[in-house]
Amino acid sequence: MLTEQQGCAVLKRVFQSRGFQVQENVPFKEDDVSFQADGWDPQSRVGYEYMTHQADDFDDLDPREIGRLGEWADAGRLYFFVIDDTNIETVEDLEWAANRFLDEVVRRKGARP
Amino acid sequence: MTREYTARDVVRAAAQQNAQVDQELQRMAAAEKTHQESVTALRGELDAAWRHLSELMVPGLDPAALDGAAHALGLPTIRTDVVANAMNAERAELQAAVARIDADPLFQQRDRKATELRLKLEEHREYIAPLRDAVGALESENGFKELVATGYGTPAYKNGWWNLSYYRHWKRADEIVETEGPRFQATDFAALLRRYREDRANYDSLRKQEADLMAVQKRITDLVNARQQADAALAALPQKHLGLVRARVREHLQPLDETERFKLCPTPDLQLASKRISGVDAKTRYLEGVHQEMVVKPRAAMEQMRAKNLRDMQKLVLPKNQGRRFSDEDYQRRFRDRSQNWNKRWDRYDGTYRQIVVYNDYHRWNPIGDFLWWDYMTDGHLDGNFIPEVNHWHSHHPGWSHHHDIHSHHDDAISAVASDRTAASDFRDAS
Incomplete structure (x- = not known):
């Protein structure tokens, strides 16, 4: 089982290897959504947020806000990969999922970052 | 010069005495076990004696026997009409139950139905087995139940593509399709799910039918048993x-x-049966009394002696008590050899116990109520005044000599009962 720290390191590596300029632990605020983002590329508007009870993330980012992030991803406004499932057994599983997410982002954006 | 004993002497004597006491306690434990067996056997004997008396009183269900006994005993609940009514009511109930069962179509066709059910069940089980294997294999796949619960592979699935769980479900679903897809002829999870749901529904339906068939099978068995x-x-x-x-x-x-019971027994066989009850009952009481007096009470004293010796053995080895001296008188009073007394008690116990156990001259019971079984059982040779019943009788019969009085007393008693019997009619004849 991966910790948040290990998970964030994996995500940063995958996002960077795909060309995203990830900044870690940056404040994010747009409209009625605000939280401390685990990883965020303000240029490409692509990032990730690792939800763990341990880090009180479920308090920082509530279900309404998660819903808003989903709406914006569907609308192509910005793309946050939300790690809503903390039962991640292996690094490979997380790498595979992050790459599939970024494939979809690239497909929707129509271009690489 | 009077001899004195050291603490060490006393410790040694206490240990020796406790060795003897332990042997004695073992013997008492064995006697206790034998006594309990005797009491159990006597309870069985008493029960048999009561059974015998009631069988003699009511040899059968013929009206003469029932009404005669009811009249003689003043017991209307055993009158012929009462017993016949109860028996007829129960017979009618049982016959009605038999008629209901006989009229049941399932019972009437039970053999044919049983064969039919057996064949149908065999057929069902042939269909059920492969479905159970397939459905079971899929349901035991890790994560499959979660995928079904979230509606994965159907429009009901709500997880967004930006969530990690969406990808985890995707990966797990692909793995399951790879393992189980060929068995269900499915190449994607949606198809696998459709086939699974069909098979699961068929399986549930067949299991329900199987349960229904087995319920009918059970009803047939119940009817046959009933x-x-x-x-x-x-x-x-x-x-x-x-x-x-x-x-x-x-x-x-x-x-x-x-x-009182004897007065209700007009014939010699009934009288002897009643006397046997009386004698066996007395035996049980006496054995209990003898055992209490000669085993239970001395056992308490033995245990006290043993405990005191143990206490002293611990106390007298302490350095502060090493110099203590004990007089010859105290030493002898406490540690004199008691084995002879104990053996005498055992001889008395064994002799008395045996004499009571083997006694079976129940016919000697004296019907006027002024009679002591103890004197008959022990032939007046053994003192039983430690038993309250015996003591009470002797205190109310001062000067009574068993050997002298017994024969004349018995004759008087027979006459007394003969005159009493005029009050209680012979119920055999009364019918």
Whole structure:
């Protein structure tokens, strides 16, 4: 089982290897959504947020806000990969999922970052 | 010069005495076990004696026997009409149950139905087995139940593509399709799910049908068993009611004292049966009394002696007590050899116990109520005044000599009962 720290390191590596300029632990605020983002590329508007009870993330980012992030991803406004499932057994599983997410982002954006 | 004993002498003597006490306690434990066995055997004997008396009083269900006994005992609940009514009511109930079972179509066609059900069940099980294997294999796949619960592979699935769980479900679903897809002829999870749901529905339906068939099978078995039980109950009905009547007779007689009971026994065989009850009952009381006096009470004293010796053995080895001295008088009083006394007690116990156990001259019981079984059982040779019943009798019969008085007393008693008997009619004849 991966910790948040290990998970964030994996995500940063995958996002960077795909060309995203990830900044870690940056404040994010747009409209009625605000939280401390685990990883965020303000240029490409692509990032990730690792939800763990341990880090009180479920308090920082509530279900309404998660819903808003989903709406914006569907609308192509910005793309946050939300790690809503903390039962991640292996690094490979997380790498595979992050790459599939970024494939979809690239497909929707129509271009690489 | 008087001899003195050291603490060490006392410790050694206490240890020796405790070795003897331990042997004695072992012997008492063995006697206790034997006594309990004797009491159990006597309870069985008493029960048999009561059974014998009630059988003699009510030999059968014929009106003469029932009405005669009812009249003589003043026990209307065993009158012929009462017993016949109860028996007829029960017979009618059982016959109605038999008729209901016989009229049941399932019972009427039970053999054909049983064969049909067996074949159908075999057929069902042939279909069920492969479905159970397939459905079971899929359901035991890790994560499959979660995928079904989230609606993965259907429009009901709500996880967004930006969530990690969406990808985890995707990956797991692909793995399951790879493992189980060929068995269900499915190449994607949606198809696998459709086939699974069809198979699961078929499996559930077949299991339900199997349960229904088994329920019918059980109903047939229940009907057959109920029919057999009703037949057996009908066949045993007279014996059962005879048993109930005899139990009522016993309940009626049991609270009476032995003289009152004897008055209700007009024939020699009934009288002897009643005397046997009286004698076996007395035996049980006496054995208990002898055992209490000669085993239970001395055992308490032995245990005290043993405990005191143990205490002293611990105390006297302490350095502060090493210099203590004990007089010859104290030493002898405490540690003199008691084995002779103990053996005498055992001889008395064994002799008395045996004499009571083997006694079976129950016919000697004296019907006027002024009689002591103890004197008969021990032939007046053994002192039983430690038993309250014996002591009470002797204190009310000062100067009584068993050997002298017994024969004349017995003759008087027989005459007394003969005159009493005019009050209690011979119920055999009364019918």
